[in-house]
Amino acid sequence: MMIRSFKMSAVALVLGAGTMFTSSAALAQSSAVVCPGYEKGKTTLVGERTGKKVQKAFEFYNEDQVDEALNILYDIDPSDDFDKAYVKRFIGNLLASQEGKGMKAYGFLADSVQPKVLNDLEHSQTLKLLGDLSMQEEKFTDAVKWYNAWMDFTCKEDADVYTRLTQAYYESKQLDKMIEPADKAIALYEEPNKNPYVLKLTSFYERKMYPETVAVAEELVRKFPEEPRWWSQLGFFYLSVEDYKKALSTFELAYIQGYLEKESEIKALSQLYQTNGMPYRGAKVMEKYMKSGLLEEDEKMLASLANAYHSAKEFKTAASLYGKAAEMSSDPELYKKQGTLLLVAEDYKGAIKALENALDRGVEKPAKVHFTLMEANFYAGNFKEAFRHIQEAKKDRSLRRNASAWEPYIKEKAKNRGISI
Structure with a gap:
C-alpha cells in the first residue's frame, strides 16, 4: 500500500505561531478541546523579550525568508517554559514546511509538547502535526501514539485522523x-x-478473513459503482470464497459496463462462464479478445480456447485449435486431444494423422493412443493397421481385456472384405 504524504503548507504550519500578531477577531476560534466539563483557560503569550525576536522571525517568514527566520529563532534562549515550548514549536513548524527537514522538525515539535505548557489550540495542532510528520517519516508506531494523544486531549473525532490512524496501524x-x-x-x-x-x-x-473481505468489497461497489477496479476486485474475492455464481454475475455486469480491460479479468470471465455451464460463451469471449490482441495467441491460450469449445461439444472447432496449439508447442498431449476429437467428429483420416504425431513425439501412455488409432483405422477401413495397433494396445494390462475383445471383430470385418491379416 502506498504511504500517503502528509506534508502541509507553510501557511498552515505557522498559523498558530502567528496568531499573536493578528487582530483580536481572528483569535475568536472554535474551541480546541471539546471534552465534557472543559473550560478554556487564559491564553498565554510569550514574554516581551522573546516576543520581539519572534515578531522579527515572523516578518522574515512573511517575506519568504525562512532560513533567516530560523536563524533568529535558533538564537533565542528563553528561560520561561512556555516561551521555550513556543519557540520550539515555531521552529518545528517552519522546518516541517521545508523539504527533507521532517525529522529535525519532529524533534523540535515533540520537545514543544512534552511539558504541556502550550495553549490548548497550539498543543492540539502540534499533536496532530506530529502524527502527520510521523507518517511522512515512516515512524508509524509514533504516528499511532500522536493521533491517539490528539484525540485524548481534544475529545474530537475527525474522519481524516481516523483514516490516517488506520493506515498507521x-x-x-x-x-x-x-x-x-x-x-x-x-x-x-x-x-x-x-x-x-x-x-x-x-x-x-x-488476515485471510475472506468472507469479511467480500462484505467490504460489496460495500465499495455499492458506494463507488463508477470505479471499475472495485467490480473486478469483488469478482476475484467471490472466487476466493468459491462463490462462482456471484463471481460470474459481478464480472458479467462489469463486462457489460465496459469495465474489464485486463487480461486477467477477461480470462476470469471466460473461465467463470465455463464453470457455470456456459462454455460456449466463455469460448466466444476468449476468442474475441484474442482477435483484439488483449489475449496473446500462444499455445497455452489456444489450448484453453480449445478446451472451452471441447466443453461446448464443438468438436471440430476444438480439434482445429488443439492442432494449432500442438504445431506451436509440439506437445504430444495436444496432438492426442486433437486426434481423439477428430475421431468423435468422424474425421478418421485427420484423427490418424494427429494420433501418429502424438506417438512420434513421445506421448505418455502410448498404449491408449494405439487403442484410439485402432478405432480410427477400423472405421476408416484400414483393418491391417487396426489389427497392428490392437497388438500394441494389448501390451498395456489395463487395456488388454478391451483390446482382446476387439481383435476377433477386426479379423471378421477384414475377412468379410477379403483382407488377409
Missing part, C-alpha cells in the same frame, strides 16, 4: 486494530471516502 503491522478507526472514519465522512474502506478491506484480506 496497517504500516506498523497491527492489522487487527485497523477496523475500529476505519469504521469511525466511514461513519464520519459526509461524502463517502474510499480510503477507509480500502484499508478495512486490506486488514481483512491480509
